[in-house]
Amino acid sequence: MKRICSVTGKAEQYIKYIKLEIIPAGIPMVVILRTIDGEVRSYETVRGEGGGEYGPDKYVTKCGMEWKRSPNPYETCDHIECAIDILRRKARGGIVFLLIFLLIGIASFLILKDEFAVITAGFFIFAGIGSFVSSSRAENKLKELEEYNYQGTINGIRAFPVDVLIELIDEKDLLSYGHFLCGKGRYDDAIKAFNKVTGLNPNSTSTWNEKGKVLKLQNRHNDAIIAFNRALELDPKFIDAWNNKGMALYDQGEYDKAVVAYDNALKVKPKYARTWYNKGLVLYAQGKYHEAILAYDKAIKNDSKIIDALFDKDIFFDKSIIIDSLYDKSIALRSLGQIKEADETLDQAKRELNCKGADLANCKLYLEAIQAFDKIIGIDPKFICAWINKSITLSKMGRFGEAIGAINQAIEINPESPRAWKYKGIILKKAGQKADSKLVLARARELGYKG
Structure with missing residues (x-):
């Protein structure tokens, strides 16, 4: 510019x-x-x-x-x-x-x-x-x-x-204020904001849905369901309200009713991956492992085509559905005694999550990327790619001490990894440790790194 x-x-x-x-x-x-x-x-x-x-x-x-x-x-x-x-x-x-x-x-x-x-x-x-x-x-x-x-x-x-709250009179401002309060954990105040909206506009479907979500966060599941039902009375095709109602019923152990809610959501949008994933969770809780796996597969198939990108604007949300579905599918497979298939599915989940972390880091969403890599490490502490990518992300944040600690973990997992030695050398150079960097990069070249 x-x-x-x-x-x-x-x-x-x-x-x-x-x-x-x-x-x-x-x-x-x-x-x-x-x-x-x-x-x-x-x-x-x-x-x-x-x-x-x-x-x-x-x-x-x-x-x-x-x-x-x-x-x-x-x-x-x-x-x-x-x-x-x-x-x-x-x-x-x-x-x-x-x-x-x-x-x-x-x-x-x-x-x-x-x-x-x-x-x-x-x-x-x-x-x-x-x-x-x-x-x-x-x-x-x-x-x-x-x-x-x-x-x-x-x-x-x-x-x-x-x-x-007394001063706000615009519906949009009140909704924004309610979301802000919810994000701060001030749930009672958020509900007051949403109540003021419904007082001004009793037919605000989105507000009834948002109020239900806050009530659910407070474990007031019956009140939440009442709010979701009100939203659905106003708009029977409000898929988000159907999903939220299903989750509230699931939390209460009302599994059959939760399945009905998800089926109603799928009537509105048959290829909505989030609904298939949620339905899979309920079916698994019912012990219906085969049906749960079919639901997870539906979520993976539909989500991988980015069908839901039009519905949920966050591009990373879609990849999260694939990851969650693969992870929970591996659990269902393990429950059926299909250990090999479970391990293969879990490996796929780790690879997808690693890609998600890399995407987040490329978009400079470093904290979110670190969370993704940490989630992989929590699943498999020896997944070397996650340690390497975590170290690279930490170095981009200027957190060189933590970055070197992460890359050392990768080298401990595989001392013969040229990629791990290469990035350790690069991180040391960025940290101002040029002499150590030269020695480390020399070791990387010995192992096959060309650079």
Whole structure:
């Protein structure tokens, strides 16, 4: 991407930066205070750090939270200390930026001496004034927040924190907030958010389904089934609700009813791999091993054709179904005494999981990749490819000590592996241990590595 050099380009860049900081309509800031006379004050707790052509490189809070993109306000912390930290930074920086921009503006006017000189100088002077005004506002807000923090008042008027949920009135925002709360393990609060949605729109099928999923996480299976049934009353072809109902029934040991739920899902989408896999789990729990294996095979066959990619946008989700189906199929085969077939199926599962980890690492989803490799190692601690790929991924993360530990495990499994010695040499070089790297790569060449 080319750098923006023109005055117009810089103006566009400045506007884009500001747009990143605009809070979506209908969503309150994270720290909200209301005075007893009804006035509402809001304060940010997240700030941008670094900067490129299109805004900050990352977003952070004083308490240590971090995002690569501008977070929704309800995703951030609600710490007053974090809001005070931001306001102090803004208040201190105002006069400094004013002077910097004024100097740049004057210098531009004196150096350029062309038709754009006035525009360029005016732009920087305008930016400096804007920064100073912003700093003054931050100073006032800082005084408000510090006053509240010490004595519970704003400008002498008693103030109280406002519940985010009370302020949200848009269905989409409420759903997003509910998902956020669920991700934080705040299940009761998530249900309150979903209840508010159904209060606004009783026919929101997706909300009833999401509420059921949270209830299931709380082991409130009967309540979850009621929620799923409500979603299915509104939309009898809602396959996700059928699957979720089946899982809730499975958790309760209601295996026959769970099979009926999955069969209803398959009537809607006969080649949906997730449903076939879930049905296989129920059939196995019933001791119907042959039928379970047939269900797993259906999941593997349909999923390998990426049929469900249109249904589940995450490309890695599909590969997970194959892996889970192969793994559970191996268990069913072992239950039937078919040990050789079980071992072959388990080997295939490990290979698929290893490929998944590599795909994740290639997409820079390093933590997820490590989880995949660790899962293989948990199944088979001597699966050398998983150790090698784990070491490569750890080195990409800059975790060289752990990477060398992982590659040493691979070498311990097979001391004659040229690939393991090769990557140990590469990792040592990246870690700055060049002398050791040369010795290790020499050993790799002795074993057949050409490089």
